[in-house]
Amino acid sequence: MKVLAIETSCDETAAAVVEDGRRVLSSVVSSQTAVHTTFGGVVPEVASRHHLELLGPVVADAMTKASVEPGQLDAVAATIGPGLIGSLLVGVSAAKAYAWSWGLPFVGVNHMEGHLHAAFLEDPELSLPTVVLLVSGGHTLLICMQSDGQGGVEYRLLGQTIDDAAGEAFDKVARFLGLGYPGGPAIEREAGQGDATAIAFPRGLAGVGYDFSFSGLKTSVVRYVKAHPEVRVCDVAASFQEAVVDVLVTKARRAAGEVGAKAICIGGGVAANTSLRERVREACVADGRSAFIPSRAMCTDNAAMIGATAWYRLRADGPTPLGAAADPNLKLPLV
Ligand code: KG4
Ligand code: ZN
Numbered sequence: 001m002k003v004l005a006i007e008t009s010c011d012e013t014a015a016a017v018v019e020d021g022r023r024v025l026s027s028v029v030s031s032q033t034a035v036h037t038t039f040g041g042v043v044p045e046v047a048s049r050h051h052l053e054l055l056g057p058v059v060a061d062a063m064t065k066a067s068v069e070p071g072q073l074d075a076v077a078a079t080i081g082p083g084l085i086g087s088l089l090v091g092v093s094a095a096k097a098y099a100w101s102w103g104l105p106f107v108g109v110n111h112m113e114g115h116l117h118a119a120f121l122e123d124p125e126l127s128l129p130t131v132v133l134l135v136s137g138g139h140t141l142l143i144c145m146q147s148d149g150q151g152g153v154e155y156r157l158l159g160q161t162i163d164d165a166a167g168e169a170f171d172k173v174a175r176f177l178g179l180g181y182p183g184g185p186a187i188e189r190e191a192g193q194g195d196a197t198a199i200a201f202p203r204g205l206a207g208v209g210y211d212f213s214f215s216g217l218k219t220s221v222v223r224y225v226k227a228h229p230e231v232r233v234c235d236v237a238a239s240f241q242e243a244v245v246d247v248l249v250t251k252a253r254r255a256a257g258e259v260g261a262k263a264i265c266i267g268g269g270v271a272a273n274t275s276l277r278e279r280v281r282e283a284c285v286a287d288g289r290s291a292f293i294p295s296r297a298m299c300t301d302n303a304a305m306i307g308a309t310a311w312y313r314l315r316a317d318g319p320t321p322l323g324a325a326a327d328p329n330l331k332l333p334l335v
Helices: 033-037 044-065 085-102 111-122 166-176 183-191 215-227 233-259 274-287 304-317
Strands: 002-007 012-019 023-031 075-081 106-110 130-135 140-147 153-160 263-267 290-292
Touching (some): 012 304, 023 044, 044 085, 075 111, 075 304, 106 304, 111 130, 111 263, 111 304, 130 233, 166 183, 166 215, 183 233, 215 233, 233 263, 233 274, 263 274
Parallel strands (some): 002 075
Antiparallel strands (some): 130 140
């Protein structure tokens, strides 16, 4: 079964063709980052306009690269939420139009479920239960991915952020330090020159359950820099990154132990961070557990993960009605 999938929830315009939820025949991502850099963040109205211009060519490119004609497709999928409503609407409307005009089922996919499935795409042997740390610009979730007993997967929420998302903290601190947008890669570059032990920034909610808090850390960075104007920016960046990674890995590791997870998997844009990737790998080696670290391209927004999820959703729930609306606040279905 071949699925054409579209992803336009934020600032990447993406399309992919995925076979049987596993084989990526093509995956095209057109990033708008350069456009939004001028504004220091994603401007929703600008993002929707660019999706409108880019989506047609991106879909055509994905179909050509997969050597697939519309008549060879079995479904058309799109991210239906969560995300920016204007951006979501472009992808959802286009996918419904393609589906209707080609006589194919439409599948609306939850963006976060897409991130959860990204690891399966690169490692079909993924063993359950697995603890997934999903860290992006909008979310910080610790989830137990487990079998539903009927050949499918279900998600149990273990913890989440009570304030800022991890990526949001990277973006805000980068902006404060004058490092530009997007903040994650900018902090990581700067941190490479710095000393991660230079400043002992607080670990939010350390030792307490599985929830996260990053807004106190951000305030602490601002206070420290104002009180020590001579501090090296690279030391602040490295110490901040260390504080975020430390708390993420410590909690994921403890959660994995408690639920008896066979593996820890990471996903979302922040999972592109080298320090986080290395620390998760080290923790898993030490605990005798597998680490599923998807490629950086699979951690950040893409349509291949949407195509993979669509295949599971179509088999479990059937097609999504064409009347279904994009939902900017769509939640993950949890048990
Ligand atoms: O998943 P994603 O591409 O989009 C959302 O759904 O939010 O994640 C984007 C977030 C941004 O906050 C960005 O700063 C962060 O991921 N990010 C990183 C890195 N690359 C992207 N954070 C830390 N280190 C990175 N290398
Ligand atoms: Zn995302």
